[in-house]
Amino acid sequence: MKLHRIELRNFRQFKGTQIIEFSYSATKNVSVIYGENGRGKTGIFRALMFCLYGDRSLSQDELSGEKKREGLILVNEVMLKENKGEKIQASVTIEFSHGNQLFLIKRSISGLMKSDNSILQDYNQVELQLTDANGNTLPKETDPELIKIKIQEVLNSRLRDYFLFDGERIERLTRNTQERREEVRKGIRTLLDLDSMDLAIRGLDKLVSKIEKDIKYKSTGKLQRITELIHDLNIKIEELKNNQDYDIQESKRLEHNIKKISDLISENEETAEQERKRQELIKTKQEIKIERDQTKNELVEQLNRSCQLVASELIEQLQEALDFHREKGELPPAIRKEFIEKLLAEEQCICGTSLDHQHPSEKENLLLFMKKHFKLGLGKESEELLYKLNRISSTNELLSNAFNRLLMKNKKLNDEIDDLESKIKIIGDELGEGGTSVDDLIQERIKCEEDLRELEREIDRREDQIKKDEDDREDQRKEAAVLEEQQDHLKTLVAKRDLTKDTLLELKDIYGKFAVEIKKKLADKSTENFSKLADIETLKDIKTIDIDDNYMLDVLNWAGQRRLGEISAGQRQIVSLAFIMSLIQIAGDLEVPLFMDTPFGRLSGKHRDHLIETIPKMASQWILLATDTEFTAVEANVLRQTNSWGKIYELQKEEEGVTKVIERQVNEFIPKRKSIY
Amino acid sequence: MENNQTIEVILSQINDTSIRTVAEHALLSARKALDKPEHSRVKDVADEIDKIMPRALKARLKDETA
Numbered sequence: 172m173k174l175h176r177i178e179l180r181n182f183r184q185f186k187g188t189q190i191i192e193f194s195y196s197a198t199k200n201v202s203v204i205y206g207e208n209g210r211g212k213t214g215i216f217r218a219l220m221f222c223l224y225g226d227r228s229l230s231q232d233e234l235s236g237e238k239k240r241e242g243l244i245l246v247n248e249v250m251l252k253e254n255k256g257e258k259i260q261a262s263v264t265i266e267f268s269h270g271n272q273l274f275l276i277k278r279s280i281s282g283l284m285k286s287d288n289s290i291l292q293d294y295n296q297v298e299l300q301l302t303d304a305n306g307n308t309l310p311k312e313t314d315p316e317l318i319k320i321k322i323q324e325v326l327n328s329r330l331r332d333y334f335l336f337d338g339e340r341i342e343r344l345t346r347n348t349q350e351r352r353e354e355v356r357k358g359i360r361t362l363l364d365l366d367s368m369d370l371a372i373r374g375l376d377k378l379v380s381k382i383e384k385d386i387k388y389k390s391t392g393k394l395q396r397i398t399e400l401i402h403d404l405n406i407k408i409e410e411l412k413n414n415q416d417y418d419i420q421e422s423k424r425l426e427h428n429i430k431k432i433s434d435l436i437s438e439n440e441e442t443a444e445q446e447r448k449r450q451e452l453i454k455t456k457q458e459i460k461i462e463r464d465q466t467k468n469e470l471v472e473q474l475n476r477s478c479q480l481v482a483s484e485l486i487e488q489l490q491e492a493l494d495f496h497r498e499k500g501e502l503p504p505a506i507r508k509e510f511i512e513k514l515l516a517e518e519q520c521i522c523g524t525s526l527d528h529q530h531p532s533e534k535e536n537l538l539l540f541m542k543k544h545f546k547l548g549l550g551k552e553s554e555e556l557l558y559k560l561n562r563i564s565s566t567n568e569l570l571s572n573a574f575n576r577l578l579m580k581n582k583k584l585n586d587e588i589d590d591l592e593s594k595i596k597i598i599g600d601e602l603g604e605g606g607t608s609v610d611d612l613i614q615e616r617i618k619c620e621e622d623l624r625e626l627e628r629e630i631d632r633r634e635d636q637i638k639k640d641e642d643d644r645e646d647q648r649k650e651a652a653v654l655e656e657q658q659d660h661l662k663t664l665v666a667k668r669d670l671t672k673d674t675l676l677e678l679k680d681i682y683g684k685f686a687v688e689i690k691k692k693l694a695d696k697s698t699e700n701f702s703k704l705a706d707i708e709t710l711k712d713i714k715t716i717d718i719d720d721n722y723m724l725d726v727l728n729w730a731g732q733r734r735l736g737e738i739s740a741g742q743r744q745i746v747s748l749a750f751i752m753s754l755i756q757i758a759g760d761l762e763v764p765l766f767m768d769t770p771f772g773r774l775s776g777k778h779r780d781h782l783i784e785t786i787p788k789m790a791s792q793w794i795l796l797a798t799d800t801e802f803t804a805v806e807a808n809v810l811r812q813t814n815s816w817g818k819i820y821e822l823q824k825e826e827e828g829v830t831k832v833i834e835r836q837v838n839e840f841i842p843k844r845k846s847i848y
Numbered sequence: 849m850e851n852n853q854t855i856e857v858i859l860s861q862i863n864d865t866s867i868r869t870v871a872e873h874a875l876l877s878a879r880k881a882l883d884k885p886e887h888s889r890v891k892d893v894a895d896e897i898d899k900i901m902p903r904a905l906k907a908r909l910k911d912e913t914a
Contacts, residue, residue, distance in 0.1 A: 328883070364855045370878035371871075374893025381894060667901050670908055674870040681858055758854070 172269045172326055173792050174219075174764050181247040181261040182218055184211040184830035191215065191832055193764075193794065194817025195268075201793045201815045205802055205842070206822030211830045212796035216766050221245060222263040222278045224328050225295065225315075244290055246282030249828045255284045258293075269325045269762075271304035276318070326763060333358055334763050336751060341770055342740050344747040345724060355750070356722040362758045363689055368682045375675040380405050382668040386661055394654040397647050404644040411637050418630050423721045425623040432616040434732055436602070449598045456591040463584040470577045477570040490564045493557065507558065511541055592624065689757065694718045696753035697746075703785050704745050706777035713738065716746060724750060741773040748782065752789045764792040771801040780809050787815035803844040811837070866908035873900040 173195040179185040193202045204212050213229075220226040227242020246261040262279040280295040299312045299321060312318055322328075336344075344355060360366045383405060387398035437446050515537055518526040526534040599620065602613045655665050697716040705713070713734065715727040725735045726746055738746070748770070755765065765786070771779050783806060786793050793815075795802070810816045819840050825831045859875060862868040877896035881889045 323883075327879070364875075364879075366882060367875055367878040368855055370881060370889060370893055371874035373890045374878060374881075374897055375870075375874055377890050377894035378897050381898075663905075666905055666908070670866055670870060670901070670904055671897070673864075674867045674874065677862060677864075677867050678871055678874065681855070685855060685858065 172267055172763050174265065174267045174794070176264075176266040177215065177218060177222075178262075178264040179218055179832075180263075181250050181259060182221075182245060182263050183214040183247065184828060185214065185218075185832065186247045186249055186825075186829045189832040191820050192818060192834075193792070195792055196817065199815055199817030200791065201787050201795065201810065201813070202818040202820075203795045203797060203802065203810070203816065204820050204822065205797055205799065205835075206830070207799055207824075210822035210824060212798075212822060213768055214830075215794075215796065216768070217243075217245075218263040219265065219766075220331060221280075222265045222276055223322050223326070224319075224331065225278060225297070226331075227292075227294075242292075244282065244292065245280055246290075246292060247828070248284075248290070249826070251282055251284040251290060256286065258283050273302040274325070275300040275302075276322070330362060330763075333362060333751070333754065334766055336747075336765075336767055336770065341747045341751070341767075342744045342773055345735060345743040345750070352723045355724045358754060359689075359693065359718070359722045362754050363693075365682075365686060365689070368678065368685070372675065372678050372682060375671055375678065376409075378671050379668060379675060380409075382664055382671060386655070386664050386668065389661060389664065390655075390658060392654075394651060394658060397651045397654065401644055401647050401651065404640055404647070408637060408640050408644065411633055411640070415630065415633050415637065418626055418633070420721065422623055422626045422630065423719075425619050425626065427719065427721070427723065429616055429619050429623065430733065431736070432612050432619070436612055436616070445598055445602055449595055449602070452591050452595050452598070456588055456595065459584055459587050459591070463581065463588065466577060466581045466584060470574075470581060473570075473574050473577055477574055480567065480570055480574065483567050483571065486560070486564050486567060489560065493560070508541075511537060515541075595620075690718045690720075690722065693750075693753055693757055696756055697724075697750045700752045700756075700785075700789070701746060701749035704749055704778065704781045705742070706775065706781070709742050709745065709778075713742065713746070716749060741775060741778060744770070744773050745778055745782075748786075752786070756789065762791045764794055765790040766794045766796065768796040769798055769801060770795075771797070771806070776805070779806060783809045784813055787813050799843045803842050803846045805846045807840065807842050864908075865911060866904045869904040869907055870897060870900060873897060873904075 174193045175195055176190065176192045178188060178190050180188045191202075191204070194200060204215055206212055217226075217229060220229060227245060246259050250259045258281045260279055260281050262277055264275065264277040266273070266275050268274070276297070276299045278295055278297045280292055282290055282292045284290050297313070297315050297318055299318045301309045301312070301321075303309060312321070360369075380402075383398065383401055387395065387402050390398050433446065433450065514520060515526065515534070518534075520526055520533055520537075524530055524533055526537070596617075599613065599617050655661050694715070694717055697718075698714075701713070701716055702710060712728060713726045714729050715731075717725045717727050717733075719725065724746075725733045726738060728734045735743075735746075751765075755763070767786075770782070774782065779801075797806075816837050819835045819837050821833045821835055823831045823833055855875065856872075859868065859871045862871060874893065874897050877893045881892045881896075884892060
């Protein structure tokens, strides 16, 4: 989307008809709207949001309840006052291109000032004129719903908040508070479509359950009973997974808190050494936990192989009975007849002694053995059965040993984890009793760690339960699949369910990979942008921008320590801008104008210069809304040198409540102030 | 994942026609549903996906026959 032109008529401060033409070519993509505070710079963005989406307020107005529904007064109040009792029409018309199409959209609103000076606003009319890639102008569309769909296709309304950033919001975005972190998380998920994917997966999951329910109703006999079981398991697993997701998020939050508190504690020299020991113990504990989990998996595999152990006592008794009969010569020995016959034929004993005429007694012994034990003439199958039983009996011990070894290992690792946890707790308590200024932090961390331990146990337990239920469901599904084939009337439903399940698996796989890669990419791109925007001193403090598993933004210093809570407001602003730009870059086909309202307020000279030089290269279109105090001759000069500056408009006060838009020439424009100093 | 590869592009690269049809439709339905009230979103998406199933099943049958 590239903005070409906006026409304001009696909208907010803009009395009468006023026009701004934006610069939107590939080389000249910067437009500056210059004016003092209160002249209506934000009103330009407000007009854009009103025209595209019918918004009567912006999220930054922070209106709620009735006020949010009513919105702000959008019709010029001077006009309303001058024409009290008469309806005044206000409108915004925008011309923009998207892809190869040209859009002309106009939205109107009327207002009326009553005799008691209260104002009524009446929403509104909208019309859209489209010109296609071949230059054909299509019939004018006036259906608000169809226009809404068309505009959503160009720029989804959920993304609207990510293209206007005033200075305060830019700085606020990276404040170290849960609320702001949530805003960043939401931004990432919204812009990169992760929310849509998540919802698509949940929708497919729901459809699978729905189809299985239909199969349950339409099936008969045993299949019906199995499908009922599957249905119950579906409900149970869904509930377990919901709880698991919630607890995993909660544990991540706790881990993040613990890390944050630990960083703060580490800075205190008195406690640093103990803290270091504690961190080492925590690391060891994590490593042992990984080993314990692997052992648990091995145990499960071993258990699958060792099902015969269940009957080990019975096999032992049977073996004893067989040995008794063997000794009496009633059963053949545990050696195969064919083996003895082979030895005799080759005239070579198992010990290497030759069975020729020089050793007649050995040969005789073997012949006697044959005669005694194989005289009964048991059938081939019976002999085979005896050998198999013998083999099972001899492997039982091996299996049992392996199983016991894993059990012991699992127990040993669990003991080690318990031991480490108590050591960690002791050090934590000692740290808490130190009477230092970090007491409160330590107590807070102890509480977080206890909560986390409890949560991790619950997560482990639930994970086992989910696995067990899923295995159970899989077994039931396999059995059901065989029975389903016998019930012809279910064929279509079964095919539908299978396709839905296949799609679900594919989407889950794609989503998992995409989410991991996108986080890394976003962090790398943010770091890259940051290195272009920040000055040398800031780059010494901050090396990397990081996005954790929970989509939380942070900055790391040279030692990899998290430092978001400590950087200055100006540095935070640079981090925010680097991040915002990376979001837009990573979002791929998201070509949108980037509005920045007074972004330089907290920035030092070098940062301002870098920003002005870099943003035009990163954004497809940059609309800079600036005050006279921050867009001085210095900034104008830097922007001019980028050769990307195409338009400048000055907002001038004509009378109280009325602003005049005046176009100036970029090359001739001289800001009112020479510099910020 | 190549540079700036969106989810949409990744889905369009799914080889199996029937799975691709359902996956793309599920994503589109989810995007639309995000603007709707939260309590009915998942059900709306499931209902929308259900509508594309006859077409997707035909594609699967065609592939299997081929």
